[in-house]
Amino acid sequence: GLDSPAGLDDPVDTDTDRERDGYPWADRTAVMGILNVTPDSFHDGGEYLDPGVAIDRATEMVGAGADVIDVGGESTRPGADPVTVDEEKRRVLPVVEALVDLDVTVSVDTRRAEVGEAALDAGADVLNDVTGLSDPEMRFLAAEREVPVIVMHSIDAPVVPGKDVEYDDVVEDVIAELRERVLLAEKAGIPRARVVVDPGLGFGKSKAENFELLGRLEEFRALGCPVLVGHSHKSMFELVGGDGGDDLPSTVAGSAVAAANGADLVRVHDVAENVRAVRVAEAASDPSQFGDE
Numbered sequence: 001g002l003d004s005p006a007g008l009d010d011p012v013d014t015d016t017d018r019e020r021d022g023y024p025w026a027d028r029t030a031v032m033g034i035l036n037v038t039p040d041s042f043h044d045g046g047e048y049l050d051p052g053v054a055i056d057r058a059t060e061m062v063g064a065g066a067d068v069i070d071v072g073g074e075s076t077r078p079g080a081d082p083v084t085v086d087e088e089k090r091r092v093l094p095v096v097e098a099l100v101d102l103d104v105t106v107s108v109d110t111r112r113a114e115v116g117e118a119a120l121d122a123g124a125d126v127l128n129d130v131t132g133l134s135d136p137e138m139r140f141l142a143a144e145r146e147v148p149v150i151v152m153h154s155i156d157a158p159v160v161p162g163k164d165v166e167y168d169d170v171v172e173d174v175i176a177e178l179r180e181r182v183l184l185a186e187k188a189g190i191p192r193a194r195v196v197v198d199p200g201l202g203f204g205k206s207k208a209e210n211f212e213l214l215g216r217l218e219e220f221r222a223l224g225c226p227v228l229v230g231h232s233h234k235s236m237f238e239l240v241g242g243d244g245g246d247d248l249p250s251t252v253a254g255s256a257v258a259a260a261n262g263a264d265l266v267r268v269h270d271v272a273e274n275v276r277a278v279r280v281a282e283a284a285s286d287p288s289q290f291g292d293e
């Protein structure tokens, strides 16, 4: 197996031990606005399929305070229809190209290194891989292009409907599996500062396990990587009376909890409201920023 690089197993003080060279999450919880250029995304499928509409939406999200825009051309929801590479490129590239003119970091949500590469060539800054670097080509691409890569934990994407994994301790198990991917990324030459880990809420976990992952998010900091949480409008909130669909209050509360628990990024559909949530969490964790106001 791969020998663990020094320090991976010891909790690192990620605020000092990790250079964060200028990414939007360097000094505050960054808000990533979701831009699904798909007909079938679970929450907002079809709304932004037209590139012009997608670009207007991105502009609106930047105006609302988005630090990152995450452009996706293939739904990852369970049972979603796979999309051909050409169709995925056709959806994503015009939007990425247009976003270059906006002053915002652009990530591309794709399982395919070929689409990721084309998106980077079109101006994207970050790769978002819901398969957690299972394709070696994605690792090599991120290393070669020296861009951050979001490594999400999933049993598979799209998740096979009804396929749930039995976890002993879901947090320890997910961290252990992410650790393997972090090691592989390092082996490919990607420093941990550029490996954003993500528990993959909703991807093969029960609703209660999603809350366990959110509640114990601090434990992910032991990996020495930035942490992203994607909870927006997910079915986990049905446990607390939300309808999993248009339950914005639960999502906003979830962003505050994630930020308070150390998330470096939150991935959301509704930017303005979730910007408030992370700012509230930060105010509570660092009131000194306000002087004696």
Ligand SMILES: Nc1nc2ncc(COP(=O)(O)OP(=O)(O)O)nc2c(=O)[nH]1
Pocket (backbone or CB within 6 Å): 034, 036, 038, 040, 041, 042, 043, 072, 074, 075, 076, 077, 109, 128, 129, 130, 150, 152, 198, 200, 201, 228, 229, 230, 231, 267
């Ligand atoms: N890194 C990361 N990427 C993700 N991409 C899609 C979804 C699913 O949400 P959404 O994009 O809104 O739906 P769909 O996949 O149906 O487009 N969740 C995540 C996530 O939690 N983390």
